[in-house]
Amino acid sequence: MVDEDLDVFDEKEETPAAFPLTAGRRRGYHRAAVDTFLEAARAAFEDGRDDFGAEDVRSASFPLVRHGYAIADVDAALGRVEDAFASRAREQAVRSMGVAGWVAKARKDAQSVLDHLARPAKHRFARTNRLAFGYRIGEVDHVADRISAFLRDGDALSVEQVRGAAFRMQRCGYREEQVDALLDATVEVMLAVR
Template identity: 55%
Template sequence: MSLDTEQTDDTGHTPFPDAPGRSKGYEKRAVDAFLAQARSAFEADDAEALRSVEVRSAAFPLVRRGYAIDAVDAALGRIEDAFAAREREQAMSRRGARAWVAESRETAQVVLDRLLRPRGRRFERVGFLRYGYRVDEVDLVGDKIARYLASGEPLTVEQVRSVAFRMQRGGYREVQVDAVLDAVVEVVLAVG
């Protein structure tokens, strides 16, 4: 298994296009440094050096003339998949397949229990004067995830990663929703 972290080649060309026009993109040095760290951690086969969840939560400053966000995010998704696959293999060899499946099943059940709560009450709400994720949009995505967890309706990790919600006053607390989405990504990758 290899990790394709796409670095600048010998001719000085970068692996990612620049953000178009006046749009901001990810700061190139920050992205390049993170990719170098990811490559080093993966090649060292050090399970503690960098984990898939850290790849998923990587964030970079937005600057003019930075890397195009979509291209970097797609590469990070592939890198996360590679780390997750390695973590799954290592965990199964250490604890056995049954323990790995039981742990993934337990996480899936916790998420499903939350998503089976009544619509509009699945997550804590922010105060009326603050903005949170739009409740109807989160509930719609939550319904799809619940169907995946309960009956195996198709759902890809890319669909979960790419979900975005508009904001509304008194909406769902972002941190809670994001934590559930992260758990869903882990479950999908674990069974993948």
Template identity: 60%
Template sequence: MTASEAAPRASFPETRGREKGYDKAAVDDLLAQARVAFENGDLTMTSADIRKAAFPLVKHGYSVASVDAALGRIEDAFAARERTTAVAQVGVQAWVGHTRESAQEVLDRLSRPRKERFDRVSALRYGYRIDEVDLVSDKVSRYLETGDALTVEQVRAVAFRMQRGGYRETQVDAVLDAVVEIMLAVK
């Protein structure tokens, strides 16, 4: 029996017509696993696991925006629990120090010259649009340096168009994940 068979289906709007949404069984299964892990204090499932969840797109699936919003709230809850656990184990100063180090690593990466902040894919392959990534990088840098307004939801919702010879997606995504972790650590 899978976790989704043991738990009732989530209540999300379904897509209609040609629009695709997240596979219901995959979403229900992750949500059931997350609920069990959270309620049982299981620390093997983390906020990063929630953030990196991916689901197949299918006809008559769950609305992507609705599921993503719910996953954001679940990630926030897991991050708060992780923060509380870490502070209890290592103390506030160590937790803040670690978060500060992570923020400095991200800032060092984003302080590189425009068009040189991330590795590029070959000219024959598609990567993230350099100008768009650099624009977001500048906004994140201002947030980290001066506290300019930026929300976790804005970072989670970032989407880039593709271009030949663009930035390597995995590197950009890893930095954005790190930014979300930093923001949740200080939330």
């Protein structure tokens, strides 16, 4: 009888999950890490702070655990949060530099991405050494061609497609950090002109 009473006091009241949870052996994002990050993002946005923005949201990462938040659902929410921060940054930039200055900056940033992607296929990014793995070259070049066509010719490409770009690994592949930086710069350009 005493043990049963103790069990009642040991139970913790769990807060409802903000996102669907993974089941079985599948892993998802650590719930507390996601909740803490999103609360900080909301506070920064509501307070109008400049020390937290779209780049912070884009670079957020969370530990993977069993029974965590479903990754796709959290990533979709993070995309919406990033969009909100980018929209606010765009409005602030237009107010401070005017529409013409803002358009000139967006064009300069887009041209910077295009210049990088104008390099020959298989030579657009630095490679890892033979013993290390990097992003699969052909897959990255395919995405790079789609980004170029979007920026140069106006071909269809969404921010979600760029955000969701994923690459398999290969020995002597493209360095991940360089590819990721270019994808981030592309997203910034796309959000700037949305």
